[in-house]
Amino acid sequence: MFRLTLRGLVAHKLRFLLTGVAVVLGVAFVSGTLVFTDTVKKTFDQLFASVYDGTDAYVRSASVVKGQFGPNQRGRIPETLLPQVRAVSGTAAAEGQIQIRRAQYLDRKGKGIGDPGQGAPTLGFNWNTVRRLNPFALVSYGGKPSRPPKAIREVVMDLGTAKAEHFGIGDTVTVSFDNAKVPKDAFKIVGVAKFGDADRPAGATVALFTLAEAQRVNATPGELDGISVAAKPGVSQTELVGQVTSSLGRRGIQVITGAKLVKEQQNQIQQNLGFFTTFLLIFAIISLFVGSFIIVNTFSIVIAQRTRELALLRALGASGRQVRSSVLGEAVLVGVLASMVGVALGLALAIGLRTVMGAFGFEVPTSDLVVKPSTFVISIVLGVVVTFASALLPARRAARIAPMAALRDSAVESRRLGRRTAIGAIIAVLGAVLLFVGLFGASNIQLVGVGVFGLFIGVAVLGPVIARPVGRALGAPLPRWRGMPGQLARENAVRNPRRTASTAAALMIGVALVGLITIFASSLKASISGQIDQAFRGDLVVVGDAGPGSSFSPAMAERIAKVPGVAVANPLRFGAFEVNGTGQFLLASRPGELNRVFDLAPKLGDLTTLQPNQIAVSKKVFDDKHWKLGQKLRTKFPEQGAAPVTIGAVFGRGQREGLSDYFISLDGFDTRFTQHADSQVYIALDRGASIKEVRPKVEAVAKDFPGAKVNDISGLKAQFETQINQILGLVFALLFLAIFIALLGIMNTLLLSIVERTREIGLLRAVGMTRRQVRTSVRWESIIVAVFGALLGLVLGIFFGWAMVTALHDEGFTQLSIPAGQLVLVVVFAALAGVLAAAYPARRASRFDVLDAISTD
Amino acid sequence: MSTPAASPRPESVAARAVNASKVYGEGEAEVRALDHISVDFASHQFTAIMGPSGSGKSTLLHCLAGLDRVTEGQVFIGDVDISASSEKQLTLIRRDRIGFVFQSFNLIPTLNAAENITLPMALAGRKPDQAWMDSIVATLRIGDRLTHRPSELSGGQQQRVAVARALVSRPDLIFADEPTGNLDSRASAEILNFMRAAVDDLGQTIVMVTHDPSAASYADRVVFLADGTIVDEMLEPSADGVLDRLKQFGG
Structure with missing residues (x-):
């Protein structure tokens, strides 16, 4: 029988080619996704491993606030800890770490380089003076030697940006920050650095300053994000962590091994990739699901056309079981062949995906594709199982062909549409019920998926009836x-x-x-x-290219407020904080001017006189949690730690309406966050002023702030x-x-x-x-x-x-x-x-x- | 007893082959299905083409009907040289000037009897002459079967519908390829009587390929083929006479 299977396949090459293509595409999508994400993951794993290669211990604040949408926010530590850490017996060297929130180079026309909104970050750090703790390495460029930054207004630029924007050692470059006192400043390029083997890390621009300079432009004098520590020879990471911890002996400080730091970063990337992988795999599964219909159909038609041949086999003594095995054997062969082609195509797809991501600004460093054995196994098993399962029904039908059919003229379609209607309707109704339970009852996305799947199958089964x-x-x-x-x-x-x-x-x-x-x-x-x-009650709004994550120097709002015709220029700031241990999104603005640009629909208390130690909450949360006006909330801020605030007002338009459930005054925000940068500026004009006339003047101000865009x-x-x-x-x-x-x-x-x-x-x-x-x-x-x-x-x-x-x-x-x-x-x-x-x-x-x-x- | 293949001048000629040859393959594998055949088919006549299998009778019919092309020589439908016609012209000639009755699978399964009858006219975008249609349907006694699909008709009924289709557009001539090959003798006789009547009463022209002497006996004239050439012909044939003649050629 097997030889017959093989013959059948060879004889009907074209027929199975199209069936195969359906499987090939689905499998290619699956394997391409897996290969791509594995490759990206490995690339980043290696990147972090090399970045933190020399780091044996890391000292940081224990104060951390869960982000509602983004990553967790961590507090800073005082710079005074640095000498203490250096004095620890196992320490070979230690250096403070500062990541500047925004350090964007401006090109010679004053336009910002890089596009944080599209995923090309504009990074700034302090230059790490300890060679083995520094992932950047100086290189000579344009025939000139590089040196580290030593004084104020000196910068080391990444090689990638220097090449792309034609900057040379000795040139002056302007860098913009989100600092009110230092919105931007001119720096002398004293050196150019590579990042490991790469010209720059994954499409980002990098500016490196002295520690003091980094603190100045970041408006965080005397503070560090963390301290990276290198151990003396013979001192293990765990030993070093023990020594540093007992030496510092302070609450609110956390010391971890370099290995754990690497692991954390890798996990973060994996989490981000996980979403992306799931997203792509869903479409791969959809493709395979669609493909399965084609497989069912092809096998059904082919069997209908082969009725006489199969009946003849039955008449000659083949059992129904043998006929079924023959059909299923054909399916397995098609499945295996197509899946193998699919995996090969998936490799090409992975390369394509990398190119596409590059075009979107997510530059993935080139490295060899990572093809895990599990990718092979998953892809091929998936392809074969889908083909096999799709052929089951047609095979059953083939096995039922009576020997007498050899004598009849052609295939007659059985007309048991009654039973079919019942089955289809039951599946469809079950699917709809699951869908509704998933959507309205359990809020379970898996249930919704199964429900949708069921409805598809149910309607497909009902299809022939209608x-x-x-x-x-x-x-x-x-x-x-x-x-x-x-x-x-x-x-x-x-x-x-x-x-x-x-x-x-x-x-x-x-x-x-x-x-x-x-x-x-x-x-x-x-x-x-x-x-x-x-x-929105205002007339104009200034937004950044990085969405809510944009940050502008408060100088922008101050200057806009002075533009003739502008009545109010109310800045909006966003922050992450915790309420009763849950990460939340905090909105800050000037309460007194708020109702000129926003209608938050005030309900209780007076929003316009909100005090710095008060917070306003949305009616929905207020009701859900059964809070009372004047009640103290258990809140926690990244830098400040636990610090309760009082409910001073309740308003109607919260997160459900696209805003935030928590509102605080600008003064209140500034005492709790060190980042005094605006994300957006909402503008209301004087009565009688025309948007047409004022807008160009506002735009003229915004032009000085890279990424700012004025909208009505x-x-x-x-x-x-x-x-x-x-x-x-x-x-x-x-x-x-x-x-x-x-x-x-x-x-x-x-x-x-x-x-x-x-x-x-x-x-x-x-x-x-x-x-x-x-x-x-x-x-x-x-x-x-x-x-x-x-x-x-x-x-x-x-x-x-x-x-x-x-x-x-x-x-x-x-x-x-x-x-x-x-x-x-x-x-x-x-x-x-x-x-x-x-x-x-x-x-x-x-x-x-x-x-x-x-x-x- | 045999007369020359070219018949004495009738009033007009419906179809004509002039020195027509059909060759399959090349070199040693060459098969000559028709070998320099010249033959006329008179209008308003019922002609049967007979011969043993492999004699080329079906090939001759296909070439005359514009379903196949001759390799050499010419074929005329009326005055039109179809050996020089394009594929598209051939299709239109088949549609507008020729009627067909095949041995089996004459009808489109998704169309009912009436739609099958008017199929060629529908393809041409023309309406059938209702009175003519009615008279054909009445003659063929299929009036109560018009809304039935082919699968609901007996073999004889199917062939009668096919004959009706061939007649309804009043073609210049009708080609029938073993039209009774799949029928029992009673149904065969019915079909042949209809075809006879179509020539006698309706003035149609029919060319029929058959291997059945009794079917051939309904014709006005029988043309005998062997090895791709016309070897004899017979006017006003009887079944016995045809059988005797066939025996002479080893059919």
């Missing part, structure tokens, strides 16, 4: 519009409902997801726009929309793969169908159907199937979109927006895709030799 009436209805205008070829297209599209339905179901999945994402994004835009309209309300909305559209574009690009696979499925089904209909096409040609009419007919058949799939998908997509947006109502999705135009466009696109998928099958059908076709048995 394929005939819906296909007929879709094709209703065709006979009049396209004559006999149109009528034949319609009849052919519905003559085999099971085949039509499973072909369409593959497309349904991609379209449903596109529909869901479209509705989700559209609702998000509408909701944000609505929130801006409600909450519509500009602000447009900026949000652009951000959403960017993410949307990425998701659509990934979903396109699923749709592409579905198109391969349509093409595959059509090819198999026209081969099956060779005689019929021959007869039509004999009695006078032109080649063009044959092509038209195949094309419209394809369009009906594609539009059927797209409509199924659209119905599901709208349902998913509605369910999701409704479920997220309390998270700020206040408006459900169903963009009809875009959704219609999706169906039009599907129809065009149908034309594309039909191109080759139509051409082939029209080229059948009439005489061969009519004499085919």
